Amino acid sequence: METNGAEQRRLLQSAASAGCGVERTLKVLDGKWTTLVVRELLSGPKRFGELRTALGSPSAKTLTDRLRALEHQRILTRTVHAEVPPRVVYRLTEQGESLSEVLYAMLRWGEEHPLTES
Amino acid sequence: METNGAEQRRLLQSAASAGCGVERTLKVLDGKWTTLVVRELLSGPKRFGELRTALGSPSAKTLTDRLRALEHQRILTRTVHAEVPPRVVYRLTEQGESLSEVLYAMLRWGEEHPLTES
DNA sequence: CCCATTGGTTTCCATTCTGAAATTATATTA
DNA sequence: TAATATAATTTCAGAATGGAAACCAATGGG
Numbered sequence: 097m098e099t100n101g102a103e104q105r106r107l108l109q110s111a112a113s114a115g116c117g118v119e120r121t122l123k124v125l126d127g128k129w130t131t132l133v134v135r136e137l138l139s140g141p142k143r144f145g146e147l148r149t150a151l152g153s154p155s156a157k158t159l160t161d162r163l164r165a166l167e168h169q170r171i172l173t174r175t176v177h178a179e180v181p182p183r184v185v186y187r188l189t190e191q192g193e194s195l196s197e198v199l200y201a202m203l204r205w206g207e208e209h210p211l212t213e214s
Numbered sequence: 215m216e217t218n219g220a221e222q223r224r225l226l227q228s229a230a231s232a233g234c235g236v237e238r239t240l241k242v243l244d245g246k247w248t249t250l251v252v253r254e255l256l257s258g259p260k261r262f263g264e265l266r267t268a269l270g271s272p273s274a275k276t277l278t279d280r281l282r283a284l285e286h287q288r289i290l291t292r293t294v295h296a297e298v299p300p301r302v303v304y305r306l307t308e309q310g311e312s313l314s315e316v317l318y319a320m321l322r323w324g325e326e327h328p329l330t331e332s
Numbered sequence: 333c334c335c336a337t338t339g340g341t342t343t344c345c346a347t348t349c350t351g352a353a354a355t356t357a358t359a360t361t362a
Numbered sequence: 363t364a365a366t367a368t369a370a371t372t373t374c375a376g377a378a379t380g381g382a383a384a385c386c387a388a389t390g391g392g
Contacts, residue, residue: 104318109257117324118253118317128350135236139227144369155351160370180359181368191327199236200222201319206235209309246380262339273381278340298389299338 121198124169129154130162131202134188134195137172141187171195239316242287247272248280249320252306252313255290259305289313 125131129151136142136150148159163186166172171192177183188195243249247269254260254268266277281304284290289310295301306313 101314104314105256108253108314108317108321116253117321117326118249120324120327120329121320122249131236131240135226135234138223156370157352157372158350161350176369179368180357181366182358182370184369194327195323196219196222196226198316198319198323199226201316202239203226203235205313205316206238208235209238209312211238266339274340275342275382276380279380294339297338298387299336300340300388302339 124166124171125195125198127162127165129158130166131199133159133162133166134171134192135199137186137188137192138196138199141185144184144186147186166192242284242289243313243316245280245283247276248284249317251277251280251284252289252310253317255304255306255310256314256317259303262302262304265304284310 125134132151133147136147142150144159144163147163148154148156151159154162163172163174167174170189172186172188175185175187177185243252250269251265254265260268262277262281265281266272266274269277272280281290281292285292288307290304290306293303293305295303
């Protein structure tokens, strides 16, 4: 059974201010690039360099920071292949993949509401 | 007709990296407190002071900044009642209310995935 | 006349964030 | 013996962010 709009509204209204699910999700997706990293990985595992290019070149430091944080939160896994030069592959966990629900809601909203600023 | 999971995946994968809907949404919900302001207003219009209290007291400056930004983006309206002391009410626009889809996805994900860290 | 109240604004400062650049490690290739 | 390629890590500097504190406006009440 699908949750309808009125029900969604009710659930959101009763969400405790502190520590509600919304805040938990915000914490996971926190920081520049983080959400976009997840979006990129939804189309399949990617190497460090591939991610960097796809995102429009965040600094290596920043991307590393984000990947490490997502790894700690079990959103993705990091696999080092013992080759030379090294190949490191990032892949979403099941938990990470489930974020597609959130990302898809964002995609839809963004497309249905183009810029309305001045 | 409901979009199914496989279809969602496909749409997310084909989202152009730059300027896709996801990024548009991220831009609107950018900054500390912003998403939570929207969540609070989903339960109805609120005064400045009510928001401040409900959110756990962000600084007046920060809250003002966020409210102004959301107003510019037509997510909410600001109504000043000519009383003394002044009463200022913030209310979501139709566009703002439609963000409930995104917030609800976040709420669900957050509740279904409690902390898994260390 | 002074105070209280609400919703700010302004100034300033500390922290955080981000990026650029230099450095590292290692096996293969020229 | 370099040079090369990948994925970092480290250091450092500048930018962006957020918060604290002080100040302001307008009017009703004591």
